[in-house]
Amino acid sequence: MIQVTLSYKNREFFQFEDTFLAQIAENTKKLLYALLEDIYDLLALEKGHFRINLDNHPKIEVEGFSTDLRNQIERTLRGEYDYDY
Secondary structure (H helix, E strand, O other): OEEEEEEEOOEEEOOOOOHHHHHHHHHHHHHHHHHOHHHHHHHHHOOEEEEEEOOOOOEEEEEOOOHHHHHHHHHHHHOOOOOOO
């Protein structure tokens, strides 16, 4: 199971009232899933959480996955495609 939480100005949001932020949030989720498409089956086997920070210095925090899978996710997000599976 994969959970995605969006954060803006140190507050977590599940729904954005501002249409512009909602659009950015939805596009961010779609891009995250597209980037991780090749390892999606591995992600679905574990319970983990992605926290996407939309502040001035955007970042993605990965929590709850096993160490090997977390390393694989981080390599994938950096553009290193040497898969271990």
